[in-house]
Structure formats: C-alpha cells, structure tokens
Amino acid sequence: MAVVTHGSSKARSATPPGRTKVLKTPGQRLGDGLLWAWTLAALFFLVAPLFVIVPLSFNAGSFLSFPMPGWSSRWYLELWNTPIWWQSFKHSLIVGTGATIIATVLGTLAAVGLSMATFRAKSLLMAFLISPLIVPLIIVAAGTYFYFIPLGLANSLLGLTLVHAALGAPFVLITVSATLVGFDRNLARAGASLGAPPLLVFRKITMPLIAPGMIAGGLFAFITSFDELVVAMFLTGPGQRTLPRQMFDGIRENLSPTILAVATLLILFSVFLLTTMELLRRRNVRLRGIRE
Secondary structure (H helix, E strand, C coil), rough: CCCCCCHHHHHHHHHCCCCCCCCCCCCHHHHHHHHHHHHHHHHHHHCHHHHHHHHHEEEECCCCCCCCCEEEHHHHHHHHCCHHHHHHHHHHHHHHHHHHHHHHHHHHHHHHHHHHHHCCCCCHHHHHCCCCHHHHHHHHHHHHHHCCCCCCCCCHHHHHHHHHHHHHHHHHHHHHHHHHHHCCCCHHHHHCCCCCCCCHHHHHHHHHHHHHHHHHHHHHHHHHHHHCCHHHHHHHHHHHCCCHHHHHHHHHHHCHHHHHHHHHHHHHHHHHHHHHHHHHHHHHHHHHCCCC
C-alpha cells in the first residue's frame, strides 16, 4: 500500500532538488536588508553623474548650464561634422583593436601554460604577470616613454598599442584561468591519444570551450585600451590623439557640450560591451554545468 503525505510532497516540491532551504533569523534578514540598501546607495552614487551627463548632451545652450534653456541635438550634429573627433575615434579603435588581439593571444597562452605547469614559482610568476593591474599608470607611462624614445616608438600608435596590450593581458589571463578551472583535461588527452597534434587539440577542443573566457577577457582589454588616458598623454603627439585625450584636451582648452555628446555615446558603448560580457558569462556557466 502506497501512502502519500500531501504536506511532505509540497515541502519537497517547494525546494529544488539538491538544495536545502535555509531559514534566516530576523537579525540575518535585517543584515541582508541593510546590505542591499548600502549596495543600492553606493550604486546610485556611482551612476548618478550619468543622469546629468546624458540630458546635458541635448542642451540647446552654448554653455554647460542646468536647468537647460532648451532641448536640441546640435552638439551631436557638431560631433558628426567635426573631423578631429572622428580622427581621434579612429585612432582609439586602431589602438584598441591591436592591443586586444595581442593581449588575447598572450593572455590565453599564459593561462593555458600556467594551468598545465607545476613548479614552485608558479604563484610568483602569476603575480608578476598580473602586476600591470596594480602598478600606477603614471609609473608605466613614464617608464615606457623613456624606454621607447631610443626605439623611435614614442609619439606613435604602435608604441601605445604595445603598452595597452601589456595593460590588457592580465584581464585575459585572469578570465581564461577562471574558465580553465572547470575544464576537463580528459577531453584534451582523448584528442591526443587519437593522434592529434597539440596545436590541433587546442584549436578543436580547448579553444572552443574556453572561448567565452577569451572573449570576455578581450572585451576587458579593449575597454581598458579605449578608455586609457595617462599613457596616451605620454606616448601620443598632436597627430595621434586618441578619443580620451581629445576629450581631456577639449575640457582643458575649450569646454563645449560636444564632449557630453561623446560621453553619452561612450556610455551606450560601455553598456553594450557589459551586456555582451554578461551574456558570455552565462554561456560559460551553462557550458560548465553550474546552476545559478
């Protein structure tokens, strides 16, 4: 005879399989509420300037004034018709693309090599490779400037691309290393046992599985390069201005609402990249079989 208890079946259906429902005390619920309130307050403090920049980019006046005298898209039209902004955007795009390619290749190779190697100085080498994340940019800019002068790479987009690649490679190294944590080595061993050379195993087996981490790291490297100013001020001249340097020079020389139009477009571009990275993160989670 089968006995069915309705209360126990409801309790089992309320909790997903493999999970245990934890009841929180009033103090824990209060702590969670305060944590959420503090997080939302900090987020609002960081995002609040965006609610000023975007409306001011549609200012009808010739100066940055609030409240605005009217609404207009004149500054977007001026941005469209000013060649220097397009030239600086082209320079940022060239440098960002080149730095991203170099950083993705070097960061991926370093991550794969460190994940397979076992030696005592592994942690020390990892710390050395991610050191560009913690070294102040002014030190990097000054050091590379004096190093590049004899090589003829100062005041050139090539020198800036190389430095931006060094700044972006740690992001690729970290994201790909995190992806390799859940990588099943037996898949690569199976490919090697069937006679595939190491390069073919990496291209056909390893790279497709770690591709979300590579792309996410590449996007971080691109954002780092596209948004970098300090090194660009040292290594670029008037003919190689990137977009951040052009914005800085515009603020210093002639404050115009056109800069806010550029800033608004950069905000939309950043939101697009962040959305792409989140989609890649979720795809990586699904590939690794992790339940969120």
